[in-house]
Amino acid sequence: MIEINELSKFYTESGVLSLDSVTLEIPEKSIVGLIGTNGAGKSTLLRIAAGIYRQDSGTVLIDGEPVYENNAAKSKIAYISDEQYYQPGMTMKRMAMIHAALREDFSIKKFYRLAERFGLDVNRRLSGFSKGMRRQSDIAIALSYGAKYLLCDETFDGLDPLTREKTKRIFIEEIMDNDATILMSSHNLREMEDICDRIVLIHKGQLVISANVDDMRGQVSKYQVVFSGSNISVASLNPSRLTVSGKMMTFIASGDPQEMEKKLSEIAAGANSTVVYCEAVPLTLEEIFSYKLESSGLVESDEMANGEVM
Numbered sequence: 001m002i003e004i005n006e007l008s009k010f011y012t013e014s015g016v017l018s019l020d021s022v023t024l025e026i027p028e029k030s031i032v033g034l035i036g037t038n039g040a041g042k043s044t045l046l047r048i049a050a051g052i053y054r055q056d057s058g059t060v061l062i063d064g065e066p067v068y069e070n071n072a073a074k075s076k077i078a079y080i081s082d083e084q085y086y087q088p089g090m091t092m093k094r095m096a097m098i099h100a101a102l103r104e105d106f107s108i109k110k111f112y113r114l115a116e117r118f119g120l121d122v123n124r125r126l127s128g129f130s131k132g133m134r135r136q137s138d139i140a141i142a143l144s145y146g147a148k149y150l151l152c153d154e155t156f157d158g159l160d161p162l163t164r165e166k167t168k169r170i171f172i173e174e175i176m177d178n179d180a181t182i183l184m185s186s187h188n189l190r191e192m193e194d195i196c197d198r199i200v201l202i203h204k205g206q207l208v209i210s211a212n213v214d215d216m217r218g219q220v221s222k223y224q225v226v227f228s229g230s231n232i233s234v235a236s237l238n239p240s241r242l243t244v245s246g247k248m249m250t251f252i253a254s255g256d257p258q259e260m261e262k263k264l265s266e267i268a269a270g271a272n273s274t275v276v277y278c279e280a281v282p283l284t285l286e287e288i289f290s291y292k293l294e295s296s297g298l299v300e301s302d303e304m305a306n307g308e309v310m
Contacts, residue, residue: 007058131158229273
């Protein structure tokens with residue numbers, strides 16, 4: 001398990017507090033999506049978890065051991081940066097040989113098998129690869145480590161839709177065959193929601209949500225309601241994005257849908273009215289997270305309306 005407790009990181013040069021007392025756990029044998037806008041602190045969190053950066057305060061434990069300057073803990077990790085460095089003239093095969101020399105558990109056989117699945121020529125120079133092909137090469141090499149924990153920064157960046165789906169299948173196989181744990185970051189929730197068991201949302205260095213995907217889907221809904229009377233207030237339900245069109249009232253609220261319908265009936269009865277129509281419409285994860293950000297007061301509703309959040 002990866003345990004992160006009260007983790008903070010401040011960049012003195014830029015004066016930016018990248019992480020602000022972040023606490024969370026990454027369960028074993030799971031795929032966890034780390035979501036946030038650009039600059040939210042995702043890359044910093046991954047680099048600290050990989051033992052590359054030292055935190056200013058807090059702890060990161062890999063199976064109970066601190067990771068920074070601890071080779072035993074680092075040996076359990078494979079890390080894919082969003083900005084890989086390649087020496088001039090380096091081929092994919094040569095890159096794999098370097099990694100194999102550094103990590104005794106690196107599997108050349110698995111490397112060749114993954115390269116074939118991605119359709120990559122291992123003898124070709126990486127400088128001649130497209131961005132997506134270089135990303136596939138990074139993934140093939142990282143998975144060949146046989147590491148218990150795989151940390152991926154902007155995992156699907158540059159991948160076409162077909163390769164993205166292939167990569168997701170390979171990740172799921174890694175979980176099933178090798179009991180791996182994958183923590184992957186992205187600023188795009190849509191490409192993550194069908195593969196992740198758990199989603200972690202950070203915004204401006206702060207943890208907003210860490211929750212199981214299936215649990216989250218039943219927590220927030222969009223309601224469409226028609227009352228027999230007029231001027232009925234649902235303010236007590238703490239609605240978000242409330243709109244009224246004719247007699248149809250639409251809003252987003254958290255809570256169990258059956259309990260919400262019961263509360264709506266009570267509101268109607270208190271106003272000598274009835275609920276003529278009520279429907280709870282499930283939200284996408286993107287809509288749920290936008291709602292959570294807005295209700296937490298971390299962003300304004302017009303930011304999300306302008307597409308500035310996820």
